[in-house]
Amino acid sequence: MAVEIRRGSDRFAEREVGRRTLHAFSFGARYDADHVRFGPMVCHDEHLLGRGRGFEPHEHAGLVIVSHVLSGALEHTGPDGSGGSVVLEAGQTGLFRTGSSVTHAEVAAAPQTRFVQVWLAPDDPAALPGEPSYDVVATPVEPLPGARFEVVTLDDGDTFRTPVAPRVHVFVGRGALLRSSLAEPLHDGDAFLFTDEPAHDLVAGVPTTLLVWTFI
Incomplete structure (x- = not known):
């Protein structure tokens, strides 16, 4: 049994004009031996983009x-x-299956866009x-057998009980979790x-959005 608290400030930051990306796992030339993957999750990135x-x-x-x-x-x-193109609005989730090979593009369609992207690579x-495909989906959703993704929204003071599974990843997309026996307060990222x-x-502790992955 183990609990790891991954602080947003510990992620690797990549910046260019109009884009900031925070990588929670090894990516590209940046190798982090302690954070290579979590079950089938091989990439957990947070992107902040300017329009276009x-x-x-x-x-x-x-x-x-x-x-x-x-x-x-x-x-x-x-x-x-x-x-054609698909526009994901705030609060929506896109499920992209790449198949054996596919080309695509992603750009911000608003003055400022913040999104989280996860790559799954099963053993x-x-x-x-x-075949490649792209769909806008409601959560909870199972992108792969044994992998479940859910967006959880909480009001101030609400409680979320984590699933019981071999691996569970809970990311604070916005808001904050109160201090607990596990850790000091958790915040965005x-x-x-x-x-x-x-x-x-x-x-x-405030209105909060959690992005929850369960891997069995």
């Missing part, structure tokens, strides 16, 4: 990518790079669908990583 900024057409393969927009709007073009490639833990009660 983001990621021009690029390729992916062998992934399921889940994006949740916390504020602003995100335009996704593809999945083949030549089709068994057979768990991945063969902080996360709990639970491994083989029993249920824990997390209490919101």
